[in-house]
Amino acid sequence: MTKQELPKAYDFKSTEPRIYAMWEAGGFFQPHNDPNKPGFDPNVEPFVISIPPPNVTGELHLGHAMFVSVEDLMIRYHRMKGYSTLWVPGTDHAGIATQLMVERDLLQKEEVTREELGRDEFVKRTWEWKHKYGNIITNQIRRLGASCDWSRERFTLDDGLSRAVREAFVRLYEKGLIYRGPRLINWSPGLKTAVSDLEVEYEEEDVTLYYFKYMLAGRGGSRSAPPEYIPVATIRPETILGDTAVAVHPEDERYKKYIGKTVIVPILNREIPVIADEYVSMEFGTGALKITPGHDPNDYAIAQRHNLPIISMLDKEAKVNENGGKYQGQDRFEARKNMWADMKKAGLVIKEEPYRTTIPRSQRGGEIVEPMISEQWFVKIESLAKAGLDAVRDGRIKIVPERFEKIYFNWLENIKDWCISRQLWWGHRIPVWYCPDGHMTVTREDPTQCAACGSKEIRQDDDVLDTWFSSGLWPFSTLGWPQQTADLKYFYPTTYMETGYDILFFWVARMIMMGLEFTGEIPFNTVYLHGTVRDQFGRRMSKTKGNGIDPLWVLDGAPVEALPDYAQKQYPKGLPAMGTDALRFTLLTAGSPGNDLNLNLERVESNRNFANKLWNIGRFVINAIDGLGDQRPKASLQSPTSNYTLADSWIWAKLQQLVRDVERNFQNFQYGQAGQQIYDFIWSDFADWYVEIAKEQMKSDDTRTSTVETLARVFDTCLRLLHPFTPFVTEEIWGHLRSSILQSSLSRLARDWTPALIVAKFPQPRQPEGWEEAKVADFELIQEIVRSIRNLRAEKNVAPSKKIPATIISGERVDLLKAQSPIIATLAGLDQSQISNLKFLQDKPADSASLVIGSVEIYLPLAGMVDLSGEKSRLEKELKEAESHIARLEKLLSSDFAGKAPPALVQKERDKLAGYKDTAEKLKTQLK
């Protein structure tokens, strides 16, 4: 292979697809220890994540980008650690969402409704849709660098998972944990299906509160006794049609006398009783409550207590039914208007007033949900919930961040039976058959006759199951359950469950309950929850608000007109393409676990710059290696205490500290911290200091090869540490680095390297050896000297290109400074040939500006450039600063701090104080 010049800028556009293809072709996404393949070793520890399956009709949004970034990070880290790592991908059939989308499409393109098409044809069309568009989302997820094992990809409606759903349903049924019956459920009139409690969202809205009279029955009234009535308030006057009682508080003096009497339902003129129930609040409204058991959960409960009849007055489209008299056929809101008008005419109206209350709306359709009595299937949840609670309480499952455990407990402790039937066509059909006699047959295989009476006239239940029923089985159904497959045996329970906190109840809690119920094991041992990605002002991204950022814009760039308003202002020329790594690194480091993240596009830009920086550091290191030619290492690096330069020792010590910090942060799920630390090390320590010093060290034959070796080894470690965060750019550079090293005289370094970084070994932390602290302190002194000189030069406007002479005086540190003088000279722009010998001087050179750093004095003879009076005030300022430090530290050290703080800490402060005292002394002498 011939060496080719690497371009100045990292080209992520051409690199990313090439690298991804290489990974996939190399089989790196598959677990290295596969139970289905020869040579399987059951003792190798697996690490498994099941992907939160995106909706098969979905398109990539930042929520996907977030979970892919975090999960791929977890996966890549563990893969590099040597675990047999499996990330199971797949998609969800997403009942309502998909059905709606296909319905809309059919209506638009063919002007047919699903009812016109019929169930079988509609389902067929939906499958066609799935086959056509179902891979869009998975391809988009590939673009994010997801290292899923695509050979194990699953779909919630595929044959295997359908069998799992069937098995789960039948088992629950046989155990008596599934029942069917008429209950008050949330009905979505737009979607014409039941929805679960979780699928209803409550929002505060301005409505009208209507006050009216419930006239007492049998009292027409007369001149002596005006007609009596009970005033009642409601926000839904049309539900009067379904009223079966009026309730008052038993202690309410105003209404006590009416208890047991009857009142007349307006317009319908039905008679209903006045009952007493403590639920009614005497303070609120009129203190009297109309009871509509058929359309209100509270009223339903009261009706049960008092054995009241239940009247349904709405049909499936929320139109008034035959129980609504003259209003039959009217929409609920139309009926409300008409009813109220009629009541006005009848003189039954008291007043209307504006009112603010929470209104239940369907999460999907957005229309107001109507509580209705309906025949539905339910899961008896109590025992499942208890098991789910125990698993987290006793620590078998850990939730990160921990505060979500409390939320989880609270929800499960108050959970109600789960309505699992949906009146949809797209989904797992409920495996129950009915015969004309009403017997139910519930079986794993489709029956041909009724299990009870043998009737051949059986008909399957029309309903399908809630989508979350199948997603609840996901961690084990994707591994083959209910069959005891090799995958299930080895990879289950899975390891982490990573997802957004917004589906803790929908999904996570149900997986825990169902996992425990069906497999007898926890489905995963850790739940890690990330936050929601919002726009840079903290607003939820939404299509209607038009403030959403499409991840693909961030990857590929976008024309200005595609962007939301605020971004148009920021990027009048359009959004530049920034690549996957930049987006991933931003999502991983810009926030903290469990908290929402406001995506700042400028931050993505800076991370694109980071990728480019990395690329260029790589070019430098590779050039340095190539530049060695066949020059044999003079003496290989031995130990930091023998032939390392100070800079070598320093960067090595800092790197080892970094590896330890990163490891600790990974263990604590502090990925953002880890990423930030790697970023800082690479940019601020390695590039800004070590690379610059390396240029100097490479000039000398004595240190040339050892410097290149250090560059190569440190950079290699950086790439490994960073790979889970920014997989593409690190893989690309590492490949170049690897081949350069193998062709160089340093080839021994890379001899055991893997073919690709994705499967390279993650750096192992090592304990400090004891020398580190002193070397780091020494190097930091050099840094401080360099910074001080640079600072002075900038202040005095010395041209950067101008090399200036210097005299450095130091007592105790003379050896260190002598050794480091070439580096100080290079970095600070000193004329090396004119650096005075380090020595003890009694007098400072004339016409010099001076710097004092502890015991070190530096004189820069800037004759003609230095204004001496200004010089004096500068030194006075420095003295003042030093003295304020001295005062602060003396106060600190004379307080209880000295006695009570850890001795090492106290000593550190004492040393600092001594340094400042030294500085102050020297400054004072100079000022004289």
Added chain:
RNA sequence: GGGCGCUUAGCUCAGUUGGUUAGAGCACUUCUUUUACACAGAAGGGGUCGGGGGUUCGAGUCCCUCAGCGCCCACCA
């Protein structure tokens, strides 16, 4: 009505067993086309860590309290 989170530099945010001159990115000022990088380098300015109280030798960090913002859960018509 319960519960949770947030409030740190102009903006967006880190800051996990409390450790002493509080960090990053962007923005800002000055300088530099120095042979890895101008998507860069060097130097700098900018914060009484929302208010108040407490614990402690020491508090952005722990406790109490108040305020503002956001979220979740909850059947007051």
